[in-house]
Amino acid sequence: MKSLICLNPCVCAAADVSLTNNAEVKVMKALVYQGPGKKAVEERPKPEISAPTDAIVRIVKTTICGTDLHILKGDVPTCAPGRILGHEGVGVIDRVGAAVTAFQVGDRVIVSCISSCGKCDYCRRGMYSHCVNGGWILGNKIDGTQAEFVRTPHADTSLYHIPEGAEEDALVMLSDILPTGFECGVLNGKVQPGSTVAIVGAGPIGLAAQLTAQFYSPAEIIMIDLDANRLEVASRFGATRTINNTDGKAVEKIMNMTNGLGVDTAIEAVGVPASFITCEDIVAPGGVIANVGVHGVKADLHLERLWDRNISVTTRLVDTVTTPMLLKTVQSRKIDPKKLITHRFKLDKILDAYETFGAAAKTGALKVIIEM
Numbered sequence: 001m002k003s004l005i006c007l008n009p010c011v012c013a014a015a016d017v018s019l020t021n022n023a024e025v026k027v028m029k030a031l032v033y034q035g036p037g038k039k040a041v042e043e044r045p046k047p048e049i050s051a052p053t054d055a056i057v058r059i060v061k062t063t064i065c066g067t068d069l070h071i072l073k074g075d076v077p078t079c080a081p082g083r084i085l086g087h088e089g090v091g092v093i094d095r096v097g098a099a100v101t102a103f104q105v106g107d108r109v110i111v112s113c114i115s116s117c118g119k120c121d122y123c124r125r126g127m128y129s130h131c132v133n134g135g136w137i138l139g140n141k142i143d144g145t146q147a148e149f150v151r152t153p154h155a156d157t158s159l160y161h162i163p164e165g166a167e168e169d170a171l172v173m174l175s176d177i178l179p180t181g182f183e184c185g186v187l188n189g190k191v192q193p194g195s196t197v198a199i200v201g202a203g204p205i206g207l208a209a210q211l212t213a214q215f216y217s218p219a220e221i222i223m224i225d226l227d228a229n230r231l232e233v234a235s236r237f238g239a240t241r242t243i244n245n246t247d248g249k250a251v252e253k254i255m256n257m258t259n260g261l262g263v264d265t266a267i268e269a270v271g272v273p274a275s276f277i278t279c280e281d282i283v284a285p286g287g288v289i290a291n292v293g294v295h296g297v298k299a300d301l302h303l304e305r306l307w308d309r310n311i312s313v314t315t316r317l318v319d320t321v322t323t324p325m326l327l328k329t330v331q332s333r334k335i336d337p338k339k340l341i342t343h344r345f346k347l348d349k350i351l352d353a354y355e356t357f358g359a360a361a362k363t364g365a366l367k368v369i370i371e372m
């Protein structure tokens with residue numbers, strides 16, 4: 001082998017170095033869920049290819065989602081103790097299985113929070129979230145991205161190439177929050193030119209819904225939260241009005257603002273009963289309640305008040321079918337999701353990152369970037 005003459009020594013040498021170095025890596029650091037309320041940084045074996053359609057991605061940047069906090073609260077029973085958390089991130093392909101054709105070692109990629117086989121009935125309908133061979137499994141049913149390496153199943157249809165010159169920080173927001181805000185909130189909520197939109201919850205998901213709702217030029221985007229800092233961010237991002245509901249008067253204020261009608265689209269971006277009830281109370285006749293939040297306990301649907309209002313209620317696990325489109329809007333600077341990043345940590349400080357993200361009212365955190 002050594003006697004082969006290489007005509008392109010630079011490329012060859014670089015590829016050789018990355019393969020040799022990563023091949024030597026046997027253990028890695030990872031953030032592990034240890035049961036409700038418990039998590040720790042542990043050393044874990046580096047993942048290996050287990051199906052020919054897998055790729056191993058060396059994570060470069062990852063982040064924490066509100067859903068990770070739900071898992072830690074015990075709201076997501078599919079996620080068992082011992083699981084490496086995380087379903088967002090960008091990285092570099094470290095290994096590919098024999099059947100992977102769209103990616104090669106060294107390619108820079110976005111990891112989608114949804115794994116899709118591209119072949120099952122649900123995938124053929126564009127409902128990747130319910131792929132019978134995947135769906136939301138990363139950091140839930142299989143080990144996730146808050147680690148130095150991750151095994152990504154169905155790599156060809158679950159990873160996206162990072163365009164030359166693109167900013168990786170902004171692209172971390174494409175793994176989950178931008179498609180979630182857009183698909184579950186804006187598309188399901190049927191936001192239209194001139195319509196009135198209220199978004200309950202100004203966390204990263206609510207703000208992602210706000211950024212992407214602007215594609216459709218609604219007349220009003222009203223942001224509701226309990227956190228003054230997040231509402232100020234929402235104003236800076238272009239919310240036409242903000243309401244702090246710590247006094248419990250959001251419904252009254254919205255009714256006053258809308259001549260007693262309510263809003264055409266009420267997006268629930270929190271995941272607790274109170275915020276869903278707020279949406280029920282503010283939706284106008286003919287409107288849509290678009291639920292985005294992950295709910296761990298029951299929320300009442302008041303049909304005794306809503307049966308005659310011609311409304312729709314939608315739920316959705318993000319499909320990430322809009323990721324390629326959203327990538328183009330980020331590339332062309334129609335939206336700038338980098339604005340959502342407030343803090344940065346190294347992987348070995350990920351517990352501090354969780355603390356900062358979990359205490360957003362005190363720390364002002366929105367998205368925290370964890371770098372390797």
Ligand SMILES: NC(=O)c1ccc[n+]([C@@H]2O[C@H](COP(=O)([O-])OP(=O)(O)OC[C@H]3O[C@@H](n4cnc5c(N)ncnc54)[C@H](O)[C@@H]3O)[C@@H](O)[C@H]2O)c1
Binds near residue numbers: 201202204271293318
């Ligand atoms: N459907 C999906 O596919 C999907 C995907 C990703 C995230 N999610 C869910 O979306 C939700 C939002 O995610 P996030 O990362 O922005 O979470 P987050 O916890 O950072 O933000 C939630 C916001 O809601 C505010 N809030 C709490 N109670 C409120 C109330 N009663 N009224 C108004 N505001 C209230 C909080 O102050 C906070 O700013 C979470 O439930 C998350 O699990 C769903």
Ligand SMILES: [Zn+2]
Binds near residue numbers: 065066176
């Ligand atoms: Zn998420």
Ligand SMILES: [Zn+2]
Binds near residue numbers: 117118131133
């Ligand atoms: Zn599928």
